Amino acid sequence: MMDLIIKNGTVITAKDTFKADIGVRDGKIEVITRSLDQMEAKQIIDATGNYVLPGALDAHTHLEMPFGGTVSSDSYEAGTRAAACGGTTTVFDFVIQGKGQGLVEAVEGRRALCEPQACVDYSFHTAITDLTPAVLKEFKQAVDYGINSFKVFMVYKKEGLMVDDGVMVRAMIRAKEVGARVSVHAENPDVIDMNIENFLKEGKTHAWYHYLSRPEYAEAEADKRAIHWAKSFNVPLYIVHLACKEGMDEVTRARQEGYDVIAETCPQYLYFTNEVYKREDGRNFVCSPPIKGPESQDALWDGIKRGDISIVATDHCPFQSYEKDWGKDDFTKIPNGCMGVENMYPYMLSEANRGRISFNKAVEVCSTNVAQLFGCAPQKGTIAPGSDADLVIYDPEKTYVISKDNMHSDVDYTIWEGVELKGYPVMTFSRGKLVYDNGQFVGEKGWGEFVKRTPLT
Numbered sequence: 218m219m220d221l222i223i224k225n226g227t228v229i230t231a232k233d234t235f236k237a238d239i240g241v242r243d244g245k246i247e248v249i250t251r252s253l254d255q256m257e258a259k260q261i262i263d264a265t266g267n268y269v270l271p272g273a274l275d276a277h278t279h280l281e282m283p284f285g286g287t288v289s290s291d292s293y294e295a296g297t298r299a300a301a302c303g304g305t306t307t308v309f310d311f312v313i314q315g316k317g318q319g320l321v322e323a324v325e326g327r328r329a330l331c332e333p334q335a336c337v338d339y340s341f342h343t344a345i346t347d348l349t350p351a352v353l354k355e356f357k358q359a360v361d362y363g364i365n366s367f368k369v370f371m372v373y374k375k376e377g378l379m380v381d382d383g384v385m386v387r388a389m390i391r392a393k394e395v396g397a398r399v400s401v402h403a404e405n406p407d408v409i410d411m412n413i414e415n416f417l418k419e420g421k422t423h424a425w426y427h428y429l430s431r432p433e434y435a436e437a438e439a440d441k442r443a444i445h446w447a448k449s450f451n452v453p454l455y456i457v458h459l460a461c462k463e464g465m466d467e468v469t470r471a472r473q474e475g476y477d478v479i480a481e482t483c484p485q486y487l488y489f490t491n492e493v494y495k496r497e498d499g500r501n502f503v504c505s506p507p508i509k510g511p512e513s514q515d516a517l518w519d520g521i522k523r524g525d526i527s528i529v530a531t532d533h534c535p536f537q538s539y540e541k542d543w544g545k546d547d548f549t550k551i552p553n554g555c556m557g558v559e560n561m562y563p564y565m566l567s568e569a570n571r572g573r574i575s576f577n578k579a580v581e582v583c584s585t586n587v588a589q590l591f592g593c594a595p596q597k598g599t600i601a602p603g604s605d606a607d608l609v610i611y612d613p614e615k616t617y618v619i620s621k622d623n624m625h626s627d628v629d630y631t632i633w634e635g636v637e638l639k640g641y642p643v644m645t646f647s648r649g650k651l652v653y654d655n656g657q658f659v660g661e662k663g664w665g666e667f668v669k670r671t672p673l674t
């Protein structure tokens with residue numbers, strides 16, 4: 218007897234599209250075959266007319282993270298609940314190393330916070346803020362613990378997060394030695410500071426000046442610098458939230474030359490343009506790097522189609538509108554970050570449904586590549602016998618208009634308000650358990666498990 222059978226659906230993976238029935242036992246996919254009509258199950262779902270997809274893995278979230286003078290407003294519970302409702306069954310959250318703190322200690326602290334709250338499975342990346350010799354050595358213990366990705370920030374000096382190039386390169390070299398990868402937030406801090414100083418002196422304080430203080434060139438220089446070091450030392454690199462054309466071009470060049478350079482972009486860069494910063498509520502869209510112009514947006518979509526953007530992730534880091542309002546009269550006081558954990562997969566699948574990319578490509582960048590590149594495939598990121606039964610049933614005919622009222626996070630607005638999607642997830646299963654059912658979260662907090670990732674080869 219199976220625990221769950223999903224019948225008559227069209228299964229879509231990164232590589233294939235085919236009609237099949239799926240049998241699930243003990244949280245794992247046990248069988249995928251043409252027909253399971255003869256098999257009994259505790260729960261049978263008829264997916265006729267619908268697609269069955271692997272759950273997405275969001276490679277970039279900031280849940281209840283102290284940042285921007287406050288704490289990002291989705292707790293682990295709210296963020297993972299919203300993830301489940303958008304078809305995301307694993308989140309990779311950022312742990313920020315405290316000064317003087319060990320990496321495993323930092324991860325264990327956040328894990329303890331996350332564990333009783335998580336509604337879907339989770340892993341962590343560790344952001345390095347204090348790279349002592351002991352911490353460099355500890356990269357190995359972190360990898361043994363299941364964390365094979367370290368992050369450095371090339372900006373955020375006053376927040377105490379920024380590292381210099383020496384730290385970045387040391388981290389990159391050590392990461393390669395232990396089977397890990399360094400990711401970077403790439404922007405040039407000095408030029409941004411200069412721009413900010415000048416704008417504030419001139420009384421230019423609207424959110425539009427957030428964009429103008431860190432436009433394409435401010436990101437492109439840092440993308441190129443990070444890639445330069447990765448190439449010079451022949452070490453792996455992951456650029457998070459890539460948002461500009463020049464950076465995209467440099468990633469493409471490095472990859473054509475055979476370097477292990479991977480780029481991630483986010484739905485906000487693919488859907489909106491910098492015009493949003495001119496709006497009265499422009500502060501709600503303030504994130505760093507800021508959303509760029511249409512040329513950059515086109516370049517990012519082309520990068521996805523070519524395969525030079527490997528991952529789409531959210532950088533989910535929302536703040537309540539009263540917190541965004543702190544920057545009504547001074548863009549430097551707006552906490553940086555946008556929401557998206559519930560929107561990424563539905564948005565990318567909707568773009569597939571409208572013909573911009575294939576469904577296989579949407580699955581590849583939102584799910585399969587994340588699992589493969591961060592060491593948790595084939596447990597996650599695909600539909601195959603033995604893989605976790607993290608499954609999404611998707612209705613391609615459904616029309617869905619995003620509104621704060623139909624989102625499941627704790628934030629009091631959404632930048633995605635009014636956006637109409639073609640097709641939408643109707644059910645999400647996490648390890649075989651139904652956690653989202655037609656608009657309702659039906660999972661439970663504490664269900665999510667830590668995903669131990671294996672070293673990269």
Ligand SMILES: NC(=O)NCCC(=O)O
Nearest residue numbers: 402504505532534553554
């Ligand atoms: N992106 C952003 O504005 N906030 C979250 C922190 C980060 O990723 O830089």
Ligand SMILES: [Zn+2]
Nearest residue numbers: 402458505506
């Ligand atoms: Zn960042």
Ligand SMILES: [Zn+2]
Nearest residue numbers: 277279532534
């Ligand atoms: Zn981020």
